[in-house]
Amino acid sequence: MDRYCVFGNPIAHSKSPLIHAEFASLTQQQLSYDKQLVAEDQFPQAVAEFRRQGGQGANVTLPFKQQAFELCDGLTDRARLSGAVNTLYWQGDQLWGDNTDGEGLVRDLLRNGVELKGCRILLIGAGGAVRGVIPSLFEQQPQSIVVANRTQAKAETLAQHFAELGDISSCAMDEIDGAFDLIINGTSASLSSTALPVNADVIQRAKCCYDMAYGSEPTVFQQQAKQLGVSKSLDGLGMLIQQAAVSFERWRGVTPDPQPVYDLIKRQL
Ligand code: NDP
Known part of the structure; x- marks a missing residue:
């Protein structure tokens, strides 16, 4: 066998x-x-x-x-x-x-009706999971990706590393501004039930919020999104x-x- x-x-x-x-x-x-x-x-x-x-x-x-x-x-x-x-x-x-993490994420998003072509994506986190998904996200031809992380220097490093793939920039978590179609939480904050200090306006304007973490109940980030009226919030299962x-x-x-x-x-x- x-x-x-x-x-x-x-x-x-x-x-x-x-x-x-x-x-x-x-x-x-x-x-x-x-x-x-x-x-x-x-x-x-x-x-x-x-x-x-x-x-x-x-x-x-x-x-x-x-x-x-x-x-x-x-x-x-x-x-x-x-x-x-x-x-x-x-x-x-x-x-x-x-x-296969990136393709797994992309397949899950597409299966849930999330359009990625031309999409403005906010990726929160700059650890292994975020690094692993950026190449596959760019294959879907999004308009842009912004990476925001608690430790901003790591987000900057990622944005530089992937610059040849498309429009990618970085910012500090508490400086996130602008409109995004899709927000992906790729931090481990949900594992410790910690809410992300992201401006409510930014979350409110998203069409979909995705948390790579998952559990028996909606994650803190999913709850944040729901409370702010985001119509689609998904977890990482x-x-x-x-x-x-x-x-x-x-x-x-x-x-x-x-x-x-x-x-x-x-x-x-
Ligand atoms: P890493 O340890 O490599 O990175 C952790 C990231 O989370 C860093 O960016 C870190 O920021 C940030 N972070 C941790 N705690 C907090 C907090 N309290 N507030 C804000 N930011 C925080 O982990 P991974 O990248 O491997 O995993 C990240 C998440 O993705 C986990 O929840 C994991 O379970 C999930 N995951 C899900 C997968 C799936 O198939 N669904 C696959 C892989 C991962 P800083 O740099 O400042 O420390």
Whole structure:
């Protein structure tokens, strides 16, 4: 049976095995998918050992996405641009890396009827998640992207790094101004139930607010958006399922329907 896994530390919380088992069942694929807890200094050894034991592909989560990027012999364009890898696969003896987070986000937005072409996007946060999604967002030809972050210097660095892809600029979180069609919260503020200090006018004018975080209840950012009358507010569960679907497609060459898996995981949150 073909073997897949997710490497991380911690890893107990990961929903990837359940998601991929459901994809396999839906597409009648015979495969196994496990969690692998890896010590922080043992990532290359763990990947090599997994391959020796017949591993076909793997997902990579915190804190190994950057180490995975450095370990790969080949990278997809979006993985190279984002500097992080969440999906490993082999071509012969060569280890390849992809980053499916951005395409997962884009698929979820499009599936929820959010038009990205010509869109003015505000991206809040400048960590790994935001960095990972910018190349895929630009593929959709938005009008512009503004990156705002608590630590402004990190937002500036990201805007410079991606300047060749399109109209991208940065600002401090409390200086955000102007009109945006889509606001994406890519900070971990929701995980600690912290409201973002973003001007209410800015949120009010958005057509959609998206939080990459998710949980059993709407996140603080979703609640902020709802209270301010934003008609569409989404959480990141769809992104989680869709980024897994893109990995699955890469490994197995078939596209699983994300909806039944979304419904299953939602019920379990
Ligand atoms: P990082 O640790 O790399 O970055 C965290 C970011 O959040 C930084 O920009 C940081 O700002 C900001 N931040 C943290 N706390 C606060 C706060 N209280 N107020 C304002 N800003 C804050 O994390 P990731 O980029 O990996 O993850 C970010 C979020 O995205 C998490 O909620 C994660 O769960 C989610 N995520 C969801 C995925 C999905 O599939 N749905 C996939 C990947 C991530 P500063 O630079 O100033 O420290």
